[in-house]
Amino acid sequence: MxxxxxxxxxxxxxxxxxxxxxxLSLLPSWCRLPIADALRAGEPPHEVFERCAARHWPxxxxxxxxxxxxxxxAADRATAQxxxxxxxxxxxxxxxxxxxxxxxxxxxxxxxxxxxxxxxVAIVGSRAASPYALSVATxxxxxxxxxxxxxxxxxxxxxxxxxHRGVLEADGVTIAVLGSGLxxxxxxxxxxxxxxxxxxxxxxxxxxPGTPPLPEFFPRRNRIISGLSRAVVVIEAGDKSGSLITAxxxxxxxxxxxxxxxxxxxxRNRGAHGLLRDGAKIxxxxxxxxxxxxxxxxAEASRSGSGMEREALAERRPHDPILDCxxxxxxxxxxxxxxxxxxxxxxxxxxxxELELAGAVARVGGGRFVRIDRPC
Amino acid sequence: MxxxxxxxxxxxxxxxxxxxxxxLSLLPSWCRLPIADALRAGEPPHEVFERCAARHWPxxxxxxxxxxxxxxxAADRATAQxxxxxxxxxxxxxxxxxxxxxxxxxxxxxxxxxxxxxxxVAIVGSRAASPYALSVATxxxxxxxxxxxxxxxxxxxxxxxxxHRGVLEADGVTIAVLGSGLxxxxxxxxxxxxxxxxxxxxxxxxxxPGTPPLPEFFPRRNRIISGLSRAVVVIEAGDKSGSLITAxxxxxxxxxxxxxxxxxxxxRNRGAHGLLRDGAKIxxxxxxxxxxxxxxxxAEASRSGSGMEREALAERRPHDPILDCxxxxxxxxxxxxxxxxxxxxxxxxxxxxELELAGAVARVGGGRFVRIDRPC
Numbered sequence: 069m070x071x072x073x074x075x076x077x078x079x080x081x082x083x084x085x086x087x088x089x090x091x092l093s094l095l096p097s098w099c100r101l102p103i104a105d106a107l108r109a110g111e112p113p114h115e116v117f118e119r120c121a122a123r124h125w126p127x128x129x130x131x132x133x134x135x136x137x138x139x140x141x142a143a144d145r146a147t148a149q150x151x152x153x154x155x156x157x158x159x160x161x162x163x164x165x166x167x168x169x170x171x172x173x174x175x176x177x178x179x180x181x182x183x184x185x186x187x188x189v190a191i192v193g194s195r196a197a198s199p200y201a202l203s204v205a206t207x208x209x210x211x212x213x214x215x216x217x218x219x220x221x222x223x224x225x226x227x228x229x230x231x232h233r234g235v236l237e238a239d240g241v242t243i244a245v246l247g248s249g250l251x252x253x254x255x256x257x258x259x260x261x262x263x264x265x266x267x268x269x270x271x272x273x274x275x276x277p278g279t280p281p282l283p284e285f286f287p288r289r290n291r292i293i294s295g296l297s298r299a300v301v302v303i304e305a306g307d308k309s310g311s312l313i314t315a316x317x318x319x320x321x322x323x324x325x326x327x328x329x330x331x332x333x334x335x336r337n338r339g340a341h342g343l344l345r346d347g348a349k350i351x352x353x354x355x356x357x358x359x360x361x362x363x364x365x366x367a368e369a370s371r372s373g374s375g376m377e378r379e380a381l382a383e384r385r386p387h388d389p390i391l392d393c394x395x396x397x398x399x400x401x402x403x404x405x406x407x408x409x410x411x412x413x414x415x416x417x418x419x420x421x422e423l424e425l426a427g428a429v430a431r432v433g434g435g436r437f438v439r440i441d442r443p444c
Numbered sequence: 445m446x447x448x449x450x451x452x453x454x455x456x457x458x459x460x461x462x463x464x465x466x467x468l469s470l471l472p473s474w475c476r477l478p479i480a481d482a483l484r485a486g487e488p489p490h491e492v493f494e495r496c497a498a499r500h501w502p503x504x505x506x507x508x509x510x511x512x513x514x515x516x517x518a519a520d521r522a523t524a525q526x527x528x529x530x531x532x533x534x535x536x537x538x539x540x541x542x543x544x545x546x547x548x549x550x551x552x553x554x555x556x557x558x559x560x561x562x563x564x565v566a567i568v569g570s571r572a573a574s575p576y577a578l579s580v581a582t583x584x585x586x587x588x589x590x591x592x593x594x595x596x597x598x599x600x601x602x603x604x605x606x607x608h609r610g611v612l613e614a615d616g617v618t619i620a621v622l623g624s625g626l627x628x629x630x631x632x633x634x635x636x637x638x639x640x641x642x643x644x645x646x647x648x649x650x651x652x653p654g655t656p657p658l659p660e661f662f663p664r665r666n667r668i669i670s671g672l673s674r675a676v677v678v679i680e681a682g683d684k685s686g687s688l689i690t691a692x693x694x695x696x697x698x699x700x701x702x703x704x705x706x707x708x709x710x711x712r713n714r715g716a717h718g719l720l721r722d723g724a725k726i727x728x729x730x731x732x733x734x735x736x737x738x739x740x741x742x743a744e745a746s747r748s749g750s751g752m753e754r755e756a757l758a759e760r761r762p763h764d765p766i767l768d769c770x771x772x773x774x775x776x777x778x779x780x781x782x783x784x785x786x787x788x789x790x791x792x793x794x795x796x797x798e799l800e801l802a803g804a805v806a807r808v809g810g811g812r813f814v815r816i817d818r819p820c
Contacts, residue, residue: 198771203709329705329717332728333579333772341705344726352708352717 088113089155090139090276092173095120100170107156113173142176142276149277151250152177164188168295168321172274176250178262179270183218183241186430189357190220190293190318192311193227193303198336201227201304204328206234208301211354213240214399216430216440217363218269220245220297222289223258227303227311236264239399239436243296246273247289248281272296290314291321298361299324301351305339312339315348324360326351390419391428394439401436464489465531466515466652468549471496476546483532489549518552518652525653527626528553540564544671544697548650552626555646559594559617565733566596566669566694568687569603569679569704574712575806575814576773577680580704581606582613582816584677587730589616593739594645596621596673598665599634603679603687612640619672622649623665624657648672666690667697674737675700677727681715688715691724700736702727766795767804770815777812 083089092103092113099120106116125131146153154161154175162184165171189212194201209219209231218241221228228244235242244265246254250273253259262271274292275285290313294300300318302325305311315325327348330337344350349360393408394400405420406413420437423429429437459465468479468489475496482492501507522529530536530551538560541547567585570577585595585607594617597604604620611618620641622630626649629635638647650668651661666689670676676694678701681687691701703724706713720726725736769784770776781796782789796813799805805813 200707200709200774207709328708329713329720329726330707331576331771331773332704332706333576333583334774337705338728341726341728344705344720350705350717350720352714
């Protein structure tokens, strides 16, 4: 992880240097790597901006002023819309995203920034998805959510929105990364989905509020989807699918790439099968993803393991009377846990909070708790 | 390739040592490797038989005589049924099969032994195959046949017979390896398919004529399917599929293993996906198989082929508005096809029957129809 200087002005909720960071994000594309390098080196954002702007527009002070004014307008618009901008130096800036070569200087967000704190997996795929792809996306997203894994996607039609919805149905955490400003939801029919996501997780964009969803923004948006995630799962990508861009970004960022196989006759899975051909891990179920992340007993063992192997695996996990009452992936409410454990809810709650702090259980919607499988 | 001494008695059509080889094939299973080693070392078959029989039945001359008599009866039966026995020392004995550790001492055959001379690929898979698996098996077999590759399979219901039929439709060469004597075709409803195969290729068994199709014969039969072939392609194998035995034999024999991916929700492809997980090459089309055999321009090139090539391919396929509404391998009911095509069910049904007669669609359970992909 790159070390990031925390600026004194990066107070959550009131980033004094927001306009500097926003201005940096409005500079031309060739500035991105020098900006990231300079910020990582600890240079204050306004100095980075002055230097880059002076190199690009040495004799055009009006151009530089226009960028500053655009940045100011973006900040005002964010305030008016109650967005939460998270600048690069903000402690809430997602650590995994900060580690990519060209992290966005600002993330404009709506929802809970803590959504980025847990383990995240991206699920991406076809917009014109088959019923099969939608079923798989929903099932994988739901299964990941119930095991305490957050799901990142792009709010697009098809696989993306099926994945978001699968998480929401399981009261899990999901993050949508847009290819437009946060106030210009695309596609428009997903506006209410975006609101639901903001309530249960986070909606994110590196583009200043008001930015329209131009085609050129989506390929770069994809690096944020993979950059937030530990792994990218591709479902039903054709030959030229944008999901393959996300997969390439993931590889460049050192994240795992996984793909779901499917029908070889429809032509719909050529991209996903191409990834498998190139060494992506094959995904049949959420177990395969968790196994790749080193977060559960091996999927192979769960598929074919003997009773003895299973017992041996179980023995490696610490025994806890409350954990023993929880089935991994199945949220339980306080009354159910009390009944199973024989402990009064008043005694149970402090223990559950301890387990939550230890990362052994997660709190999910409806006051329920879910056990998180530990790495084996 | 092991060197094989050609005996003066191994005259094609009249193998004088047939009874010795047949007797060797009737010895108990523990004799198989010593027999293969002795034959490879140039020991005459009757000496190998005397030695093995004396070790197994040192004081039971009647048992030994019974084996000899069974072997003689088998040879007579083969003559009566105009079978062609090919003994291990026969120059027509398939070279690839002679290279495995335990080649059958005799192959009882019907058809043209030269069928084994070209490049052969095995296609094996589920007996209770889905329409998708049948479509893929047919399409791959047809494509391989039209490129001059012979297809080996096991004459079973489902994928095996679809592969044989795909080859026959393309006037190609196919080889069926039975798990019973050549005169006891199993399953019985494939008797006429077996006759068709004998006319266009070869039907083969290591079991003497009259042997019933006992379950224990099939796993060993599978080593002949892979032993004849340069590669084994597995289509729709579940967790415990016999096709996985064929795949394991192929690996032990140093042959390539390939697998066709499919639906991850049905559970039908767990075995095939397991093979992919273990490093089997993924097959979407015959190109992938030929590429693995080093026999064609790279599948990658043909996949990303120029627009002109694709147009040329597309032009060879007839366009049909109803076919265009059907995804190969995915059954659709009348209402779904009506909705997609915009045609009334009353107008649709006669057209679907025409397409069925033309072999372009098949009727599957629940009044649904599935498109059958034609070779391009």
